[in-house]
Ligand SMILES: Cc1cc2nc3c(=O)[nH]c(=O)nc-3n(C[C@H](O)[C@H](O)[C@H](O)COP(=O)(O)O)c2cc1C
Ligand code: SF4
């Protein structure tokens with residue numbers, strides 16, 4: 001009997017040598033004449049332990065990490081194929097604290113299965129959601145979605161069931177399901193990990209959505225920065241066609257983005273699929289009424305649609321029982337930047353930033369004091385230490401002057417220069433602006449220049465007032481959140497870290 | 512990723528294949544510009560850039576104006592209208608990588624190899640581009656070389672990355 005060895009093929013694990021480790025394990029087993037079967041999986045999300053290698057034993061799966069090529073011979077010698085003790089041993093996977101503390105619904109199979117084994121997908125509960133959806137009426141599907149309380153995971157947090165109903169009730173010979181896998185926010189990688197780790201879940205979710213709203217075509221729009229995810233998704237679509245999950249009744253294609261952050265905005269994304277510049281459309285009409293090629297379109301983030309199979313399989317109530325307030329279910333939180341235990345943690349809503357960053361994350365990777373945490377990507381606010389008790393749910397984040405967005409949490413130590421971060425936010429907005437609104441296109445460039453003057457100590461008070469006016473203008477007069485929310489990172493940096501902006505005396509003296 | 516010379520026959524073949532694929536999938540919705548992004552990606556893949564000579568051919572095939580094609584090519588950061596270097600290093604410069612020291616790596620690439628964002632190395636073989644997030648934000652600084660993702664880049668790994676790019 002050959003021993004099963006699981007090694008992630010997730011892009012993050014590959015980025016620090018998982019392929020080389022897999023090759024070394026294969027070679028060493030061959031050299032020793034031991035029969036093994038290497039299964040490449042997604043990542044469990046404990047990224048600081050990657051490359052993490054798991055061995056299937058009678059007791060369950062035993063993990064080792066961080067495994068480097070130079071450790072491999074030694075691991076074999078210690079008997080790791082039997083799950084033996086070793087300095088790199090992490091024990092039984094199911095006992096690892098950082099996994100036990102999670103509620104893995106969407107990511108239940110990620111890091112466990114070969115992502116492209118349809119057999120393994122079905123054997124581990126896949127396709128149950130679709131089967132249930134096929135057995136009940138579309139009204140009953142919509143009821144389950146309503147009861148679940150599921151809200152959009154892409155950023156805006158709009159109730160999913162309302163969208164589904166709107167698209168279903170729209171009349172058209174053709175409707176689309178479009179999945180937003182543009183994942184442009186720095187600090188986020190959950191969509192990528194799910195596409196690479198459990199692509200059939202996304203496809204099943206799309207099939208459920210299509211059934212409920214009456215769509216016969218679907219598109220997954222993936223950013224070009226994700227070559228591995230594009231590859232895995234395309235393979236999965238091919239297999240799903242073979243397995244008749246997709247076909248003439250409902251088929252899906254991957255569209256690849258081309259390096260434009262704003263194409264993550266749903267209407268710009270639709271324009272992009274239509275072969276146009278990624279410019280934001282004015283709403284109304286809503287995409288649910290007139291979306292892709294003018295047809296009623298259900299647009300969802302990867303994680304939103306991937307919650308549908310679980311909701312249908314277990315019922316909307318089980319899902320909605322998790323979470324707090326109006327934030328129901330689980331949220332895959334991505335902990336990134338200067339943090340010791342960075343990774344993906346699927347948690348019920350409501351954990352505080354402090355618990356996340358310190359208890360789970362272990363503080364900064366550099367070991368220096370933490371200074372700021374940015375939540376929600378480039379359009380999210382910077383939080384100082386004293387606001388870390390804010391819980392991660394849509395409403396609490398908004399109340400604290402921020403947003404939860406796609407759930408990215410980026411940690412900075414005391415080496416950060418917050419004036420530079422604020423400037424970056426303006427610059428990013430200027431570079432990525434679709435060009436439709438003047439405050440976003442021109443105001444952001446103006447903002448970066450004005451911040452430079454403030455930092456240089458030039459007419460500080462006057463320029464501060466100017467930045468203030470600009471932020472108000474951008475907030476009020478932008479068509480979409482790129483221009484409309486850039487004031488969050490800038491404003492929060494100014495508010496919570498003023499000492500980084502006011503350094504006047506030394507410059508004034510120099511001139 | 513080769514900077515192959517432009518060839519009108521190849522371009523036409525690539526365009527026709529993408530149009531057919533869009534027609535099969537989208538049916539009547541596939542008219543006009545619908546296949547444009549896949550066409551541009553395929554051309555860039557074949558020629559290392561989107562050759563300006565290909566643009567009138569695209570416009571003609573899709574029955575849209577040349578200005579429209581130009582507008583789309585210029586809107587997206589990915590599409591280049593000039594031949595690329597043999598290898599392109601895409602270094603992430605977004606917030607999570609900033610927090611992990613990507614600016615230090617950028618400075619190292621410049622001082623050691625003359626690699627400046629948007630420019631080529633001293634020997635002309637490699638160019639450096641900035642990208643904003645590669646989805647490896649817990650293990651940055653991160654770069655993409657071809658389809659290879661490289662994480663936790665310190666000076667030594669940056670040197671190895673340049674060596675890999677030169678091969
Ligand atoms: C500038 C900008 C960028 C966005 N980027 C993304 C993105 O990368 N992924 C995403 O799912 N939603 C993104 N959104 C939100 C989408 O517009 C939209 O709300 C979302 O795709 C709807 O899906 P959901 O209801 O499932 O969240 C972005 C919005 C803006 C304004
Ligand atoms: S705010 Fe900026 S990105 Fe959004 S529509 Fe206006 S110009 Fe375009």
Ligand code: FES
Pocket residue numbers: 186187188603604605606607608609643644645646647648651653
């Ligand atoms: S911020 Fe660099 S990979 Fe995400």
